[in-house]
Structure formats: structure tokens, C-alpha cells
Amino acid sequence: MEPKDKVIVVTGGGSGIGRALCERFAKEGARAVIVADRDAANATAVAAAIGGVAQRVDVAVEAEVQRLVAETTQRFGRIDLFCSNAGVIVRADEDAGNEQWQRHWDVNVMAHVYAARAVLPQMLARGEGYLLQTASAAGLLSQVNAAPYSVTKHAAVAFAEWLSIAYGDKGIRVSCLCPQGVDTPMLRGAGGGSRPSFLADGALTAERVADCVVDGLRREEFLILPHPEVLTFFQRKANDYGRWLRGMRRLREKVVGDGA
Numbered sequence: 001m002e003p004k005d006k007v008i009v010v011t012g013g014g015s016g017i018g019r020a021l022c023e024r025f026a027k028e029g030a031r032a033v034i035v036a037d038r039d040a041a042n043a044t045a046v047a048a049a050i051g052g053v054a055q056r057v058d059v060a061v062e063a064e065v066q067r068l069v070a071e072t073t074q075r076f077g078r079i080d081l082f083c084s085n086a087g088v089i090v091r092a093d094e095d096a097g098n099e100q101w102q103r104h105w106d107v108n109v110m111a112h113v114y115a116a117r118a119v120l121p122q123m124l125a126r127g128e129g130y131l132l133q134t135a136s137a138a139g140l141l142s143q144v145n146a147a148p149y150s151v152t153k154h155a156a157v158a159f160a161e162w163l164s165i166a167y168g169d170k171g172i173r174v175s176c177l178c179p180q181g182v183d184t185p186m187l188r189g190a191g192g193g194s195r196p197s198f199l200a201d202g203a204l205t206a207e208r209v210a211d212c213v214v215d216g217l218r219r220e221e222f223l224i225l226p227h228p229e230v231l232t233f234f235q236r237k238a239n240d241y242g243r244w245l246r247g248m249r250r251l252r253e254k255v256v257g258d259g260a
Helices: 016-027 040-050 062-076 098-126 147-170 206-219 229-239 241-258
Strands: 007-011 032-037 053-056 081-084 129-134 172-177
Touching: 007 016, 007 062, 007 098, 016 032, 016 040, 016 206, 032 040, 032 062, 040 053, 053 062, 062 098, 081 098, 098 129, 098 147, 098 172, 129 147, 129 206, 147 172, 172 206, 229 241
Parallel strands: 007 032, 007 081, 032 053, 081 129, 129 172
Antiparallel strands: none
16 A cells, blocks of 8 residues: 555554654655644644644544544545554553553553444445554563553454454455554653663664554555564464563563663
8 A cells, every 4th residue: 555645544643653654654645644642732733744634532532533533534535544553551560450451451452443443334335445553562472561551452463463354355454563662752651660661772763663664554564563573573482482481581570670
């Protein structure tokens, strides 16, 4: 898929990966880029800079996602690519509060479900459409110091897989973005920790991730992996699950001990 002349919605578009995606899609000549974000000021700033359209949306509220799709479709006639990108993270174990678990579930999983429910009918009616879902390498591997994040990102990958299985022969293309560390506000302030994330050393810029996304969309890849080593780690996990778990235990001991 080429972004040129397409109507593209990006949730979480006001900062981080979402902002970089909006900027790159505009540069590629998209017909319209809808910058959707819970932070209206950020969305407005990004939209103004790229000639896009800002919309304040809380992706955890299905009615707001439905409104985003309806208003975009009314204005532009269609949505070609929906990038379900917004996400949350807190560094916490299984004893994180129920409200933290629920917030992760609502934003990291149900927001993808709400987007699919809202936009799939028009895409299926046309016989074409594209869904880009931002998960994380944590959804293929794990996040050793963030249980709610790791669990919900696994669910996000699973839902993207299911969408591809269910609708891939009906003209719906699905890609799942699974980066490791990306130099964004989420990484720098993950869960409010006072120390940088252990992923910071190998972090890519959000702009580099956006480059990988455009390349992956052009090739219509299901897994878009800006960090190629993630595929190696994923293969090692599948080949010897026990050995992989032992290695991840050692990593957790180091990370938790360092407070990162």
C-alpha cells in the first residue's frame, strides 16, 4: 500500500510514534491525515504543522472511536488506513491495581477492537482497506518489568493475527508494528520511573520507526519489526522455550535490581 492519496487516521497521533507516522504520511502525499489524540493541544499542533485534521479522541471510549470514524468518513468519503497506535505503560508487577490493569486493557487491546468494529464495515463493503495496529516487541517476547503492558501487548498481537486470518481473503490487509525501545515520551517516562528504561540504549527514533512502517506497508508485511533482532529473539523463544525463559529471568533480575 502506498500512502499517497490515501485517507489515513492515526490514534495517539499527537506525540511519539504517532506523530512521526502523521508527519511521514503527509510527506508521502496522503490525501488527508487525521491526527487523533486524547491531548487536543498536541493533536492540533501536529495537524497544523502537516496540514492535517485534528480530533480529540479517547480511544478507551468506543463511542468516541465510532465518532472519529463517522466524522472522517463523512468529510472524506472513506478511510483507507486506520492506524490504531495509542498505548499506555506502567512499570508494575501482577499486584498492579485493578484500575491500572483495566486502563491497559482498555487502551492497549479494546481500542483496537473498537477501531475494527467502527471501520471494518466500510472497508469490507469496498473490498479493501488497511489496519495498522501498534503493539510492541513485548507482545512477541515480554516486558520483564511491566506485567500489565506485556500481557495486553500479547493480546494486541493476537487480535491483529485474528483480523488477518478472518479478513485477509476479503481485501483487508493487516500489519502489526512491534518495536523494542523507541525514543518517545512513553519510553522516557515509562510508568513514572525515576531511571531510564533498560531499552533506552538501543532505542530508535520515532522517525526511523515511521520509515520502517511505510516500507512494511508497501510490502504488506504482517509483522513490522524496526528492530530486526526481535525476529531472532522470537525464533529462539519458539525453538527452545525453556532456555528463553531462563534467559528472561536473568534479564528481569538485572533490570529490576538496577531499577530500570
